[in-house]
Amino acid sequence: MTHLKPFQHAALAVVCILSSTVAFAAPATYNVRTGETLDQVIRQTMGTSPLRIELLRQAFLDQNPKAFTKTTPRYLMAGAVLTVPNHDELLRQHLNAAKPATGVIDERKFWVRYP
Numbered sequence: 001m002t003h004l005k006p007f008q009h010a011a012l013a014v015v016c017i018l019s020s021t022v023a024f025a026a027p028a029t030y031n032v033r034t035g036e037t038l039d040q041v042i043r044q045t046m047g048t049s050p051l052r053i054e055l056l057r058q059a060f061l062d063q064n065p066k067a068f069t070k071t072t073p074r075y076l077m078a079g080a081v082l083t084v085p086n087h088d089e090l091l092r093q094h095l096n097a098a099k100p101a102t103g104v105i106d107e108r109k110f111w112v113r114y115p
Helices: 006-024 038-046 053-063 087-097
Strands: 029-031 081-083
Touching: 029 038, 038 053, 053 081, 053 087
Parallel strands: none
Antiparallel strands: 029 081
16 A cells, blocks of 8 residues: 655545546537437436426526427427536526525515414
């Protein structure tokens, strides 16, 4: 067993942290195969995301409007190349939106009023 010097421990820790961060990064594009649904694509590209599936669906729709049919319900077209939304940006956008602008939560906002 080899002994590491202090600076080697720090470098190893940085590499471990960076590799765990990079492991979650989704590919920039995704090629849709015949029969695939948007939920399957989301599971393959952002399967461990803490965000609600509705938010992820909307992010894909917003970023790839030409990959879906114009009819309701919106179907994913086979052979389309999807641009995968940036997960970190989605987290920042939706988690910061949940916080009040002042940083103080108005507790009475959710109180029930009785006549």
